[in-house]
Amino acid sequence: MKNISISSVIISIQHDLKKNADEKTKATAQHFFKEHVNFYGVKTGAVVGIAKKYWKEVGNLPKQTIFDLCEALYKSGIMEESFLVSAWVPKMAGQFEKKDIDVFYHWINTYINNWASCDGFCNHSVGDFITLYPEHIQTLKQWALSKNRWVKRAAAVSLIIPARRGKFLGDIFEIADILLMDSDDMVQKGYGWMLKEASRQHQKDVFAYVVKNKKVMPRTALRYAIELMPQTLRKTAMEK
Secondary structure, three states: OOOOOHHHHHHHHHHHHHHOOOHHHHHHHHOOOOOOOEOOOOOHHHHHHHHHHHHHHHOOOOHHHHHHHHHHHHHOOEHHHHHHHHHHHHHHHHHOOOOHHHHHHHHHHHOOOOHHHHHHHHHHHHHHHHHHOHHHHHHHHHHOOOOOHHHHHHHHHOOHHHHHOOOOHHHHHHHHHHHOOOOOHHHHHHHHHHHHHHOOOOHHHHHHHHHHHOOOOOHHHHHHHOOOOOHHHHHHHHOO
8 A cells, every 4th residue: 555545535434334334223322422423323332343454554654744644534434434543653653743732733623623633532532642742731821721612531541541550650649630611521520530540549649639629510520530539538528
């Protein structure tokens, strides 16, 4: 595939997705979202299989060509095509450059319109990038100030895996501070989840943060943040 045609690869991917779609899966999928989301109606396992199939064809192409393919997939606005991006980009983590954060921001700000596409891309692709270039955690703090709900959620959920590993605790609290009283439940759940993952390694610190802020922290975010804590701590945190 040295002389790859991006459009032909996209057409082939879309053909395979449509071939594996069914209306029941499509209807069921919509139940997980408040906003309307475009689906083919392909089961997750089949999407994973299609992603693997085409990665064998495109994985050795130049990074920019793969990024161009990802952009084309995002432009369709269909959930399953966004999942291919989420599957492919982490495989290029060894090739990430600092400037790639601008590409990632563009994709999130322009194309992502639901929590599943946001989390699928940010947990691994952006999370891997931040692990590689930790100075760019400052960029996530700028994302947290965005007017775009998905960019704000991305600021938090990009740190899910680093938080799970006990990293960036101070920065996690800074991002939580920025998002603390956001009225959007998708943002609340995003930073609450980030705090929950941080609590795996830093339960005492996260508990102290929650208790300090519980009078103003939305209950949705609070419940997520304390989910892994012992019942006694959860009870104390939930007391008004």
